[in-house]
Amino acid sequence: MNFATESPWKYLILWMRLYFTIHYLASGLNFVIFDFVPDFSKAGKVGPYLAAMADVGFYQVIKYLEVVLGMMLLFNVGVPLALIVMAGISVTIVYLNLFISPHPRQLFTGIQELLLNGGLLLAYGGHYASLCRIKSKPYWFWDGLARRQDPNLRSEA
Structure with a gap:
């Protein structure tokens, strides 16, 4: 048995995984089910970037990917792989929200992404050890x- 699977750590990791799952599924399903695309004109400097992503279809691909990745976390299937893919999305969100458009809501989202994805990558880090x-x-x-x-x-x- 390793330290990460002992109480209270296993409960903290489970909570983080489920919280991140809800975050990703809510974001992705909001687009997939309701076809909701936010008004990017109110996003400050990030708006033109996000609008361009939507124009070429990349925003839509990310939303479908968020649903798939959220389901992987929810059902505990391929979690290390899902976290690596999520890291790319999280890095973009953290950069845009903390450095380009640091409004209070974006600051929360950026820090949340950083802490959740970073913490889970550390928790599942043993799976990546051979890559180092x-x-x-x-x-x-x-x-x-x-x-x-x-x-x-x-x-x-």
């Missing part, structure tokens, strides 16, 4: 999956 090796050899994805299924297999990575 200084030197490594090629190691096929499917060989890594086979090794996880059979702990007796040795890897050369």
Whole structure:
């Protein structure tokens, strides 16, 4: 048993994962179900950027991706992968909300993204440890999956 799965940490991590799930699902489903796109003209300096994203369809792709990622967190399926993809979205949100358009609501959202995604990345960080090796050899994805299924297999990575 590792420290992250012991009480009270496991409950804190579960709460963070579920809160982040609700945040992503609410944001994504608001667009997917109700076709809601906010008025970007009131977003200050960020408005033209978000409007351009919507014009080329990238905003819509992000909203559908938020639903998929939120479902992954909700059902505890591929959480480390979901968090890595969410990190890209979070970095954009943090940058725009903390540095480009630092209004009170955006400041809260930026800090929330930073704390939730950062905390969960740390909580699931053991899954990324092998990515931080200084030197490594090629190691096929499917060989890594086979090794996880059979702990007796040795890897050369």
